[in-house]
Amino acid sequence: MTSVDYSLYLVTDSTMIPESSTFLKQVEDAINNGATLIQLREKKLSTLEFIERANKVHELTKKKGIPLIINDRIDVALAIDAEGVHVGQDDMPASIARKLLGPNKILGVTCSNEKEAKVVVDEGIADYVGLGTVYKTNTKKDVKDPEGTGPIGIRRMLQVLSQYQKKNGKKIYSVAIGGINHSNASKVLYQCSLPDYSLDGLAVVSCIMANENAAKATSDLAELIKSKPEWLKNISTSSSEAKLENKIKTLIETKPLVHHITNNVVKNFSANVTLAIGASPIMSELAKEYEEFASAIPSLALLVNLGTPSNDLMDIFKHAIRVYNKYGKHIVFDPVACGASKERLESSRQLLNTGQISVIKGNVGEISSIWKLTSTYQKPSGDEKSLMQGVDSIAELSEEQIVQIGREVSIDFKVVVVITGVTNYVIEGLDSLQKVKGGHPLMGYITGTGCSLGSTIAAFVAAKADGTSKPTVNIFDAAVGAVELYNIAGFKAGEVSKTPGTFMTNFIDQLYSCTHI
Numbered sequence: 001m002t003s004v005d006y007s008l009y010l011v012t013d014s015t016m017i018p019e020s021s022t023f024l025k026q027v028e029d030a031i032n033n034g035a036t037l038i039q040l041r042e043k044k045l046s047t048l049e050f051i052e053r054a055n056k057v058h059e060l061t062k063k064k065g066i067p068l069i070i071n072d073r074i075d076v077a078l079a080i081d082a083e084g085v086h087v088g089q090d091d092m093p094a095s096i097a098r099k100l101l102g103p104n105k106i107l108g109v110t111c112s113n114e115k116e117a118k119v120v121v122d123e124g125i126a127d128y129v130g131l132g133t134v135y136k137t138n139t140k141k142d143v144k145d146p147e148g149t150g151p152i153g154i155r156r157m158l159q160v161l162s163q164y165q166k167k168n169g170k171k172i173y174s175v176a177i178g179g180i181n182h183s184n185a186s187k188v189l190y191q192c193s194l195p196d197y198s199l200d201g202l203a204v205v206s207c208i209m210a211n212e213n214a215a216k217a218t219s220d221l222a223e224l225i226k227s228k229p230e231w232l233k234n235i236s237t238s239s240s241e242a243k244l245e246n247k248i249k250t251l252i253e254t255k256p257l258v259h260h261i262t263n264n265v266v267k268n269f270s271a272n273v274t275l276a277i278g279a280s281p282i283m284s285e286l287a288k289e290y291e292e293f294a295s296a297i298p299s300l301a302l303l304v305n306l307g308t309p310s311n312d313l314m315d316i317f318k319h320a321i322r323v324y325n326k327y328g329k330h331i332v333f334d335p336v337a338c339g340a341s342k343e344r345l346e347s348s349r350q351l352l353n354t355g356q357i358s359v360i361k362g363n364v365g366e367i368s369s370i371w372k373l374t375s376t377y378q379k380p381s382g383d384e385k386s387l388m389q390g391v392d393s394i395a396e397l398s399e400e401q402i403v404q405i406g407r408e409v410s411i412d413f414k415v416v417v418v419i420t421g422v423t424n425y426v427i428e429g430l431d432s433l434q435k436v437k438g439g440h441p442l443m444g445y446i447t448g449t450g451c452s453l454g455s456t457i458a459a460f461v462a463a464k465a466d467g468t469s470k471p472t473v474n475i476f477d478a479a480v481g482a483v484e485l486y487n488i489a490g491f492k493a494g495e496v497s498k499t500p501g502t503f504m505t506n507f508i509d510q511l512y513s514c515t516h517i
């Protein structure tokens with residue numbers, strides 16, 4: 001079968017039909033309003049009932065020229081001459097399914113991790129793979145990863161498919177599945193992509209099958225699949241006008257608000273830094289007010305700082321990321337000490353899987369640890385050297401290695417990366433790199449200088465302080481401005497301080513002087 005459109009793949013579920021409708025009506029509405037592929041998934045029907053239902057659905061799909069895929073039951077697929085079959089990891093092995101189906105039917109296989117994706121490409125007999133679950137869902141309870149594979153897991157599987165295509169010149173198509181709905185569809189497509197390889201579609205269940213208006217649900221979803229996610233709509237490319245003085249002017253004129261969900265150690269210092277540079281801080285862990293902030297305040301960004309995590313805070317972080325993404329507001333993520341324990345790296349993975357971040361800022365140890373979550377990271381065979389001691393980086397890497405790591409993190413997560421240290425590196429993709437030196441050794445003796453740089457970056461991004469007066473923001477230029485201001489103030493404060501205590505007050509004073517006087 002040639003040229004299948006995988007873009008909006010409906011997987012049926014007859015257990016969630018609204019009272020006002022019927023199973024067949026839901027499927028017909030989907031078919032007539034943009035579904036491009038239907039998979040009939042029935043776990044409880046007898047063989048006879050399954051065949052009867054499959055025949056009815058097949059009549060509808062044939063009218064529209066849409067392929068019908070049968071879940072698991074090859075006998076049913078053959079009985080009704082369906083266009084294909086989908087098998088899960090616990091169903092009939094793909095190789096046997098292919099033998100029974102012959103070469104011309106569509107064969108799909110579910111993959112939940114890289115290992116399963118590698119088996120599929122080694123066999124080379126599937127037409128497409130269903131990658132997931134992306135997010136945890138009520139539809140399927142027996143998922144391998146209770147949090148879902150998330151965009152990070154999907155990208156790793158795409159990497160396997162991409163390498164297969166490069167080597168063999170043959171494409172295995174892919175759709176993501178699991179917890180996808182109207183609120184996250186365009187985000188999933190954006191996040192689940194590599195520079196040269198993307199998903200071919202999204203598979204959904206409840207957002208159509210359980211919807212009172214399946215026709216509208218389908219056409220809306222088809223529209224979302226074609227559209228850009230919210231936060232991409234006002235981002236521009238780097239500009240030659242990008243001068244620090246212009247950025248500071250915009251910052252002061254805009255007086256943005258930085259919503260901090262940050263650690264208990266630095267709250268006060270970060271609030272003072274934010275005020276000193278002419279922005280406003282608010283520290284809030286009250287999840288219920290986030291929707292009000294994000295929907296109403298124009299110059300606003302969120303800082304997510306992992307410094308003192310807890311289970312409750314993880315839920316709050318995730319809620320905040322979803323809400324800020326919904327309103328297209330930018331998020332700066334500081335994965336504090338994520339290399340210090342497996343649990344912190346796992347927390348970072350979950351947060352990066354929850355939504356789209358605009359800037360990841362960390363020291364070398366932190367960014368090198370985040371790098372382990374990318375699809376480009378090669379797992380070492382032997383023991384790994386620790387990258388962090390508590391919140392401090394002890395990674396020993398050359399500049400070339402640091403920049404390469406930053407680039408891979410930037411490309412994989414589609415973020416601007418800021419790597420701090422004696423030299424700071426601001427990185428976006430392969431082309432944008434700005435090194436910022438300055439600062440002062442005493443900055444290393446004050447807890448929270450890294451964290452409060454996060455506040456400063458968030459303020460610049462929220463104010464669109466990128467050196468231009470355009471209504472869009474260039475995140476890279478804004479981040480460079482923040483790092484430059486911070487290090488100039490640090491250098492000046494260092495010139496008039498001998499010890500950390502006085503340095504701290506002088507630093508706040510210099511941040512104020514550099515922006516206000």
Ligand SMILES: Nc1ncnc2c1ncn2[C@@H]1O[C@H](COP(=O)(O)OP(=O)(O)OP(=O)(O)O)[C@@H](O)[C@H]1O
Pocket residue numbers: 362363391392393420421422423424438439440441442443444446447448449450451452453486487490
């Ligand atoms: N020895 C140094 N010389 C010059 N600048 C420094 C030095 N140490 C730190 N800085 C500056 O301090 C800022 C914070 O960087 P650092 O790498 O110390 O963050 P961090 O480890 O995350 O800190 P924290 O965990 O205390 O928040 C950066 O802008 C950096 O340039």
Ligand SMILES: Cc1ncsc1CCO
Pocket residue numbers: 263265266307308336391447448450451
């Ligand atoms: C010391 C410390 N511990 C957790 S967060 C933090 C502040 C600096 O990162």
